[in-house]
Amino acid sequence: MLRIALPNKGRLVEDIRELLADAGLPVRSAGDRALVASLGGEFEAIFVRAQDIPEFVADGAADAGITGHDLVRESNRPVLELYDLELGRCRLVVAARDDSGVHRVDDVPVGARVATAFPRLTRRFFEERGLAVTLVPVSGAAEITPHLGVADLIVDLTSTGSTLRVNHLRELETVLTSSARLITAENGAAMRDEPKRLALEGLTTALASVLRARGQRYLMANVPRAALERVKEILPGLTGPTVIDILNGGAFVAVHAVVAQQTVYRTIADLKALGGEGILVTRIERLMP
Secondary structure (H helix, E strand, C coil): CEEEEEECCCCCHHHHHHHHHHCCCCCEECCCCCCEEECCCCEEEEEECHHHHHHHHHCCCCCEEEEEHHHHHHHCCCEEEEEECCCCCEEEEEEEECCCCCCCHHHCCCCCEEEECCHHHHHHHHHHCCCCCEEEECCCCHHHHHHHCCCCEEEEEECCCHHHHHCCEEEEEEEEEECEEEEEECCCHHHHCHHHHHHHHHHHHHHHHHHHHCCEEEEEEEEEHHHHHHHHHHCCCCCCCEEEECCCCCCEEEEEEEEEHHHHHHHHHHHHHCCCEEEEEEECCCCCC
């Protein structure tokens, strides 16, 4: 049994559950407040605070976990990031009030107060820039602190920057970019115990195959054999289109390929212009390289 620590609340919860379900590992719990759930025969989920997941994993309370890269870096615990799940993309940024007169990080005055829920990352960032600042630890709502006189700057997460703009704050620089990561302990049981290691590899492969399939479509079409060279340019696929002879197809062959969802409309138009017919596009649940 592989124990996986998952966030019990926050912006990643629904995306993670959807990903697990698509990978064939739906969360089955006794209720919304349950602390433990089944993810299938080999996996068990425990629900904890996202910021505590690196600690639980490093200490061996969980064999693996899913949490943000920002929280992994802030924790400074000995964990390995096995896979970038590409969920909850955001940036940790330095921001100041629009009317502060600070337009660059290099403009930050000595001793400036910086409010943040990421003191370790913030301290390291300013030390690397040779700037002495005073940290003001907060657990949330950092955006209000410059307006209350509690801090001169903030270091906080943003996705689009809209919350900063609404609160009359200007981004100065990005400290790091973040997204959800699958993690395990550097020297934990999941790396040393063969059955657990194989289960973790299987989990990583399953999640990666679902993510790889998102934004892709499987296209099938009958095209003139004489136009195959042009068809190969239209359907590069992963390693080129699969070409299949059609029984009694005569001058036509069948081609199958993986195409990007956002350009599939153009691919269909190009194939039809070459005389393609019987075009079928379908979703892909999993995609292995």
